[in-house]
Amino acid sequence: MKSALRLLRNLNPFGQPPDRQETADVREQLDSTAGLSPYETAMELTGHILPAIGRKPRPDERFKLLEDARAQADKALPVLERHVDFSNLPLPLPASTSALAADNLLKGLANGYHRVARDLIDGGRSAEQRRLALRAIRRGIILIARRQHLAYRTYSKPSSSAWLLMHELYQMARQLQDHAPREEVARIERYYLGALLCAYLDPGKLPRNNLPAAVACTGRLAQYARITELMPDLNTQGSGSACFLVDPEKGEPGNPVFRMPKGTPVFDGFIVDCNGVLDALARSQSIDPGVPPELPLDYPQEILHALHVAIGGKSTRRFHRKRFRPRADLVGGISDVIAFIDINAHTRRAADVAQMQRAANLRTSEWSLLDQSPDGFLVRFLQGDKWLTGVGNIVALHPRESSRLHVCVVRRISTDDKGRLELGLQALSPQVSVVELPAQGEIRRGIYMHRLPAFGNRPGLIARPGHVASGLRLQLDVAGTATEVQVGRRIESSDGMEFYALIPLAS
Numbered sequence: 001m002k003s004a005l006r007l008l009r010n011l012n013p014f015g016q017p018p019d020r021q022e023t024a025d026v027r028e029q030l031d032s033t034a035g036l037s038p039y040e041t042a043m044e045l046t047g048h049i050l051p052a053i054g055r056k057p058r059p060d061e062r063f064k065l066l067e068d069a070r071a072q073a074d075k076a077l078p079v080l081e082r083h084v085d086f087s088n089l090p091l092p093l094p095a096s097t098s099a100l101a102a103d104n105l106l107k108g109l110a111n112g113y114h115r116v117a118r119d120l121i122d123g124g125r126s127a128e129q130r131r132l133a134l135r136a137i138r139r140g141i142i143l144i145a146r147r148q149h150l151a152y153r154t155y156s157k158p159s160s161s162a163w164l165l166m167h168e169l170y171q172m173a174r175q176l177q178d179h180a181p182r183e184e185v186a187r188i189e190r191y192y193l194g195a196l197l198c199a200y201l202d203p204g205k206l207p208r209n210n211l212p213a214a215v216a217c218t219g220r221l222a223q224y225a226r227i228t229e230l231m232p233d234l235n236t237q238g239s240g241s242a243c244f245l246v247d248p249e250k251g252e253p254g255n256p257v258f259r260m261p262k263g264t265p266v267f268d269g270f271i272v273d274c275n276g277v278l279d280a281l282a283r284s285q286s287i288d289p290g291v292p293p294e295l296p297l298d299y300p301q302e303i304l305h306a307l308h309v310a311i312g313g314k315s316t317r318r319f320h321r322k323r324f325r326p327r328a329d330l331v332g333g334i335s336d337v338i339a340f341i342d343i344n345a346h347t348r349r350a351a352d353v354a355q356m357q358r359a360a361n362l363r364t365s366e367w368s369l370l371d372q373s374p375d376g377f378l379v380r381f382l383q384g385d386k387w388l389t390g391v392g393n394i395v396a397l398h399p400r401e402s403s404r405l406h407v408c409v410v411r412r413i414s415t416d417d418k419g420r421l422e423l424g425l426q427a428l429s430p431q432v433s434v435v436e437l438p439a440q441g442e443i444r445r446g447i448y449m450h451r452l453p454a455f456g457n458r459p460g461l462i463a464r465p466g467h468v469a470s471g472l473r474l475q476l477d478v479a480g481t482a483t484e485v486q487v488g489r490r491i492e493s494s495d496g497m498e499f500y501a502l503i504p505l506a507s
Helices: 002-011 018-035 038-054 059-085 093-123 127-153 160-179 182-201 208-224 275-283 301-312 334-346 350-359
Strands: 226-228 243-246 270-273 327-332 365-373 376-384 394-399 406-415 421-429 432-437 444-452 458-463 473-478 481-494 497-504
Touching: 018 038, 018 059, 038 059, 038 093, 059 093, 059 127, 093 127, 093 160, 127 160, 127 182, 127 208, 160 182, 182 208, 182 243, 182 301, 208 275, 208 301, 275 301, 327 334, 327 376, 334 394, 334 432, 334 444, 376 406, 394 421, 421 444, 432 473, 444 473, 458 481
Parallel strands: none
Antiparallel strands: 226 270, 243 270, 327 365, 327 394, 365 376, 376 421, 394 406, 406 421, 432 444, 444 458, 458 497, 473 481, 481 497
C-alpha cells in the first residue's frame, strides 16, 4: 500500500518533489517504528530505513535523518544489549539473534555517518561543512566503540573492519584540525583514545559485570594519553615504555612497543603514549590511609590493576604452554564443585563418575584441553549444559585421561573467530578436599586446598560468603586428619564464593 501511494504522489504534478517526498517517506518509516519491539525496530532500521537514508544525495540532509534514526536506535539497543548481558555463554540462539541485530544496526549507523563525513570533506571547505563533518566523525567513533563493547560482552574480539573504520574516522578528524574548532577535534581524540585504552585493558580478563566500569574508567583516563608522531629512534633506545604503535592500515588497536624486538624498523602509523595514564593511576593511590588520593578513581581495583599491567608492560607468562588435545569434564559454582570433588573422591572409574554425576544432577559440560602449563589450562567448550561463566568464578576440571581433579579460577574468557568459547584457567592446588565448617543448625562445607603454589605454598580455603572470616580459628577434618588452622587474609572473592589463605597452627 505504501508503494502504491508513493507512486501516485510521484505522478501527481501538484505533489511534492520526488526528493522531498522520499524524505517524507523516510520520516514516516521512522515514525512507524514507535510500536515495534526492540528487535523489530533494529531490523527495520537496518534493512529499510538506513539504506533509504543512504540514497539521499545531500550529506547534510542524510546527517539530519541519521540523527533521527539514531534516536530510534537508542530506544532499542539497550534492550538488545541487556539480553546479551544476562545470557549464558556460549550465547543461546535468541541472545545471538539479539547480538547480531544490535551489531548490524550499530555498523549501519556508523557507516552512514562515515559516508556523510567523507562527502562533506570531499565536497566543500566551508566552516559549516567542517563543523558538520566533525559531528559526523564523532558520532561514528562513538557508535563503533559501542559496537566493540557489544563484542566484549561475549568475550569476542572486535572485528578488524570496525577498527579500520575507526582509524579512518580519526584520520579524517586530523585532516580538519587546522581549520576547525580545536576543542571539537580534541573531543573526538578522547573518544578514540578511550576505545584504544579499553582494547589495551583486554576486557576478556575481567568479569562481565565489570565491563561498564572498565569502559567508564578507560574513557575517563583517555584524557591523560597522548598521540605523537613516530620518532626515528623509537625502537632502538628502549624508549617504548607504556607506548603503543598504531598503524591505521591494520584492523587492530595497536601493539605495545616494549614487546617489539629492538631495532625493528617502524615506518607507518603513530604512537599512543600512555605514560600520562600510568601517572594518573599512581595519583589515584594514596600511601597514607589518612590522606585522600590526589586523583580519586572510583572504579574496582582489579580494573585499575589490570590497566596498569596492560600498559606498563609488567605482565609475563611464568611457564611455556604445552599443547595437547584431550577432553575434560567441567562444572562451575561452589555447590557443584564441592559435589564434583565428593564424587571423584569416592570413585576413579570413568563410568561410575559419569553415573554419579547424573544422579547428583550436576551441570556438567565437555571441554577440549587446548594447552596446559604447571599453573593452568586453556580449554574450549564442546557440549553440555551452559552456565553463567564469568572471570573470577570457581570451576572444577577433570581430564578424562587422568584421575586428578583440578580446582581452578577462571582468569580469562574469549570467543574465537568461529564463535567457540574458550576459558583461561588458573589451577589453584594440586590436591583438594571437602571439609566441614563450624556452624549452628546448618551444614556448611568448604574446599580445603592443601597447597597453593601461587601463594607461597600455604594451604587455602574456598567457602561461601560469610561462612568464615579472617582471624577465625578452625578445627578441620582433612581427609581423616585433624588439622587446626587460622583463617588469614582474603585473597579474592566473586559471585558466591570467597577465597582465603590459611595459617597452619602447631598442634
